Amino acid sequence: MSSSSLPSLRWGLVGTGQISSWFVADLALVRPNAKAKHIIAAIGSSSKEKGEAFVKRWIPQLSPGPKVYAGYDAVYHASDVDIVYIGTPHGFHKQHCLYAIEAGKHVLCEKAFALNAREAKEVFAAAQKKGVFVMEAMWTRFFPLVHQLHRVVHEEKAIGDVHRVFADLSLDQNIASLDADSRLKNPALGAGTLLDICIYSITWGLLMLDADIATEAERPDIKAVQTLSGPIDVASTVLLFYPSTGRHAICTSTAMCKHSGEIDVFARIEGTLGYITVEGVSASCPTAFTVYDKAGGSARRFTVPKPGFGLYWEADAVAQDIAAGRMESAVMPRVETVRVLEMLDEARRQGGAQFPIDD
Ligand SMILES: NC(=O)c1ccc[n+]([C@@H]2O[C@H](COP(=O)([O-])OP(=O)(O)OC[C@H]3O[C@@H](n4cnc5c(N)ncnc54)[C@H](OP(=O)(O)O)[C@@H]3O)[C@@H](O)[C@H]2O)c1
Incomplete structure (x- = not known):
C-alpha cells in the first residue's frame, strides 16, 4: 500500500x-x-x-x-x-x-x-x-507477537489444552519515598499495582485462557489477596478460575521488587502437551516466546522485531x-474493558484497596 x-x-x-x-x-x-x-x-x-x-x-x-x-x-x-x-x-x-x-x-x-x-x-x-x-x-494486545502466540496456543494448539497460566509484572517503585500526590501513591488518582501493572498480568491470563474474547461468555471467578500500604495495594495476587473447565491463571504484581536482568520470563502457559514461556522487559512489552514439549525439549522460539516502544x-x-x-476495536472491545474492570473491582473488594470514589 x-x-x-x-x-x-x-x-x-x-x-x-x-x-x-x-x-x-x-x-x-x-x-x-x-x-x-x-x-x-x-x-x-x-x-x-x-x-x-x-x-x-x-x-x-x-x-x-x-x-x-x-x-x-x-x-x-x-x-x-x-x-x-x-x-x-x-x-x-x-x-x-x-x-x-x-x-x-x-x-x-x-x-x-x-x-x-x-x-x-x-x-x-x-x-x-x-x-x-x-x-x-x-x-x-496489539503486538504481532501476541497475535502469533494466540494462534500457536488456540489455533495450532501447540501445547494441547491450556490448564494453567502464571503471569507477573514486578517493579521496584519504592512507594514510601514518593510524594503523596504521585499517581503511584495517591488513591484519588487510582494508585496501586492492581490498576497500574496487575492489569497486564490479568490480560495475559485472559489472552491465554480465552480463545475468543468476542464470543467467550464465561466470566472467571476471582480470588484475590493484596498487600496494602494505607488504602492502596503494593502487591496483588489475582487468581482467575474458570469453573466449567477448572483452568487457572495466577496473575501477580508487586511494587517491591524488580526481577534481575533486562529481559525476563514473565509468563508461563501450561497445557496438556507442553508449556510456553514468554519473555520481555515487562509483561506489557513482550519480545519473544518459546514453545516446549512436556519433557522441556523440542523448543521453538518466536520473536518479532520491534523498533521503538511498540505503541x-x-x-x-x-x-x-x-x-x-x-x-x-475487535482486539480491545468495550465489553472487554468492562469485564477486566469488573475483575479489578472484585479483586479490590476482596483485597481491600480503596479509592475515594468507592465511598
Ligand atoms: N509509564 C508507563 O510505563 C505506562 C505504560 C502504559 C500505560 N501507562 C498508563 O498511562 C497513564 C499515565 O501514566 P504515566 O506513567 O505516563 O504517568 P506520568 O508520567 O505521571 O504522567 C502523567 C501526566 O498526566 C498529567 N497530569 C495531570 N494531572 C496530573 C496529576 N494530578 N498528577 C500527575 N500527573 C497529572 C501530567 O501531564 P501534564 O503536566 O503535561 O499535564 C503528567 O505528566 C496511566 O494510566 C498509566 O497506567 C503508563
Whole structure:
C-alpha cells in the first residue's frame, strides 16, 4: 500500500508524562511497514513550557510540529484533531474521556481505562450517544507477537489444552519515598499495582485462557489477596478460575521488587502437551516466546522485531478502525474493558484497596 492510500489520523494528546512521551515518539517513527499515517497535531499540558519541552525532547524532528496548549481544553476543541490520546493518571480518565467525547472527538485512553467498571460504562454510554470511537490503550494486545502466540496456543494448539497460566509484572517503585500526590501513591488518582501493572498480568491470563474474547461468555471467578500500604495495594495476587473447565491463571504484581536482568520470563502457559514461556522487559512489552514439549525439549522460539516502544501497533489499528467507520476495536472491545474492570473491582473488594470514589 502506498503511503498516500494509508488511513490518516490527526492526534491531540493530553498529558505529557512517561507514556505520552513513548507514544509520540512511536507515532513519529518512520516505519516501512506502517499501516497508517499519524499526524501529531496538538499537545495539551499543565503548562505551555512543559508541553514545549516535551515536543523538543521527544519529537524535535517534526516540521511542522504540533500546536502546544496550556491545559487540555483547547485539544478537545481543536478543529485539526480527530482523536484525543489520554495519557493522564487513572483518576482523570473518565472526566478526560467525557470532555473529549462531548467535543465530538474519538478517544484512545490509557489503561486502566477508569477507576472502576461503573465509570467505564458511563464513558462508553457517552461515546455510543455521540457516535465516536473509544478504546482502552491496552497496547500489549496489539503486538504481532501476541497475535502469533494466540494462534500457536488456540489455533495450532501447540501445547494441547491450556490448564494453567502464571503471569507477573514486578517493579521496584519504592512507594514510601514518593510524594503523596504521585499517581503511584495517591488513591484519588487510582494508585496501586492492581490498576497500574496487575492489569497486564490479568490480560495475559485472559489472552491465554480465552480463545475468543468476542464470543467467550464465561466470566472467571476471582480470588484475590493484596498487600496494602494505607488504602492502596503494593502487591496483588489475582487468581482467575474458570469453573466449567477448572483452568487457572495466577496473575501477580508487586511494587517491591524488580526481577534481575533486562529481559525476563514473565509468563508461563501450561497445557496438556507442553508449556510456553514468554519473555520481555515487562509483561506489557513482550519480545519473544518459546514453545516446549512436556519433557522441556523440542523448543521453538518466536520473536518479532520491534523498533521503538511498540505503541504504533495499537495506533495503526485505531486508525484502520476509524477509517473503516468502526466505533470500537475487535482486539480491545468495550465489553472487554468492562469485564477486566469488573475483575479489578472484585479483586479490590476482596483485597481491600480503596479509592475515594468507592465511598
Ligand atoms: N509509564 C508507563 O510505563 C505506562 C505504560 C502504559 C500505560 N501507562 C498508563 O498511562 C497513564 C499515565 O501514566 P504515566 O506513567 O505516563 O504517568 P506520568 O508520567 O505521571 O504522567 C502523567 C501526566 O498526566 C498529567 N497530569 C495531570 N494531572 C496530573 C496529576 N494530578 N498528577 C500527575 N500527573 C497529572 C501530567 O501531564 P501534564 O503536566 O503535561 O499535564 C503528567 O505528566 C496511566 O494510566 C498509566 O497506567 C503508563
